[in-house]
């Protein structure tokens with residue numbers, strides 16, 4: 205394996221040092237203060253953000269509307285999570301391209317615990333530096349690799365770029381679809397995001413095109429620091445296919461405590477979007493200190509007939525997660541899927557689930573949710589299945605399984621079902637289990653260490669979801685669960 | 695190979711093994727028979743190191759080493775294998791995956807190179823023939839949805855793959871029809887070897903027609919009350935366990951003061 209060869213280690217360290225020292229020598233570092241807007245949120249700040257990004261007029265208007273609406277809203281209190289109040293005037297809403305001069309200068313300066321985790325996860329060496337926030341922006345080959353990918357995508361007419369770039373290069377497309385699935389008025393955090401979002405990704409697959417690659421590869425190499433208010437918009441035209449992968453199994457270090465992202469997916473007739481997430485943000489320490497609050501709005505619209513949107517998520521990070529990837533099944537015969545594994549350990553809290561809104565005829569949805577709680581973790585599943593009057597012959601199958609490890613954690617399930625059409629069929633199954641002593645002993649008697657046994661049993665529990673992940677990612681996700689559960693039993 | 699001296703074990707606050715002695719040498723097959731509740735599974739679990747089976751006295755030497763000081767996975771690494779009376783189901787974990795993880799864990803412990811997926815498959819296919827299992831079982835979850843007989847065959851398959859030096863089979867015959875009993879017995883017989891010892895725990899003499907033991911012991915109230923050769927099993931078949939029913943008390947005349955002392 206390339207990343208274990210000592211030669212590679214040496215040369216990469218050398219390159220790192222070279223690059224970092226260069227940065228100082230030539231004074232490439234821009235002054236952060238000069239590039240950030242003042243703390244706090246006001247109309248002036250929103251204008252400032254838009255101006256700095258040189259956005260088209262419509263974008264500014266939209267941001268302002270969102271901001272004005274946000275002022276009329278209050279933070280939701282219904283999720284089953286607890287956290288100290290957030291002071292929205294104490295946040296810096298824009299600080300452009302983040303300089304990393306305050307980060308570690310080389311891998312030698314990185315917390316050895318973090319490095320150990322990378323090793324366990326098998327994160328390639330060249331990615332470790334970036335993930336650890338080492339002060340190197342150009343990470344090795346990525347520029348040339350990215351260019352190759354970009355050419356390959358362009359050949360097919362696929363647009364995949366940052367949100368800012370999309371606003372410059374494809375303003376009409378952005379204007380057409382932005383907010384068409386998650387309007388700025390949708391909820392408190394979506395409104396906030398709409399007003400101040402910094403950047404994110406834009407992806408457009410034209411009619412009849414099957415995206416020639418998993419967008420994961422490209423994304424991971426190019427994952428820039430998109431900050432705390434990220435915005436993603438994916439549009440698949442008639443008959444187009446795309447598989448998009450967000451996130452990373454490696455623990456992401458971020459000093460921003462509040463994250464409020466918005467993801468919008470639009471699938472036209474016969475289109476298919478598969479969106480997979482592995483989220484492993486800093487969950488806080490074993491006592492529950494620090495850690496990221498992750499309040500995300502993710503929604504897809506099956507706008508056309510026979511379209512399909514599928515969310516697969518593996519959530520192991522964050523101190524608090526609030527997230528309900530949903531699908532609006534508008535087109536007849538459209539399909540929505542939600543496959544989720546959410547793990548809470550130590551003092552983590554997760555309130556996740558999905559919403560399936562059936563509008564079109566013969567629409568179908570499947571929900572498979574696996575919640576794992578360990579330590580003092582609290583795991584809540586909140587799912588809504590809504591079948592409107594128009595949804596003749598709609599079907600839903602929901603399955604929520606919870607696995608408890610230890611005595612101090614909790615699992616909670618809140619299914620909401622609303623059926624307005626008598627021909628619809630809705631099935632809901634739920635189970636709660638514990639890792640049984642006899643299962644662990646059985647494994648140990650066969651020579652398998654307890655840690656490995658736990659991870660094996662948990663992975664077995666999550667199998668139906670992992671099966672939906674892109675192959676290589678499934679392997680990483682399994683390792684991730686193992687690492688996240690270390691010390692959870694025994 | 696295995697030397698059990700005056701072993702006492704407590705489960706749920708109750709002393710179940712009450713001074714058990716047994717010596718097993720390599721290559722030997724010992725049958726342990728006894729009525730329900732006499733402590734057969736307790737003995738098996740205690741030897742395997744299960745939590746909540748507290749050793750309250752005595753000693754167990756395995757190859758001269760203190761077996762009771764080892765963790766369950768160390769014991770497995772050292773070659774102790776327990777075929778469970780009630781094999782557990784592990785949903786979502788593939789049978790082949792599990793078996794390979796187990797094999798590689800014990801190989802690692804024994805300092806042997808781990809097997810890759812292909813070599814493992816070759817090995818396990820060969821071993822499956824021993825117990826007449828078809829390959830479909832490899833991709834199913836561990837014991838999930840297996841019939842009683844399939845679970846027992848799966849235990850013997852695991853034994854065949856892990857190649858233990860001391861195998862303890864806890865009522866591997868229970869719940870088997872005659873065909874399955876023949877298959878399982880043939881599998882076990884194929885695994886008999888001069889350097890492997892087998893402890894067969896059973897309630898019925900029937901199994902011993904197929905796997906002929908060198909020694910037969912009768913367990914009653916947590917102690918071995920009679921030992922003999924295979925003829926003893928036939929006697930038991932005639933007379934039943936009536937003669938060995940649990941006597942009032944724990945079977946041993948005890949010093950009242952000692953009891954009070956223990957309880958204090």
Ligand SMILES: Nc1ncnc2c1ncn2[C@@H]1O[C@H](COP(=O)(O)OP(=O)(O)O)[C@@H](O)[C@H]1O
Nearest residue numbers: 705706710728729730731732733734735736737
């Ligand atoms: N986990 C346990 N907690 C309490 N008592 C137990 C437990 N396991 C076994 N026992 C008791 O120990 C005795 C011996 O059980 P066991 O060893 O399973 O017998 P056998 O296998 O010979 O039928 C029985 O009286 C049984 O009720």
Ligand SMILES: [Mg+2]
Nearest residue numbers: 734735779865
């Ligand atoms: Mg028993």
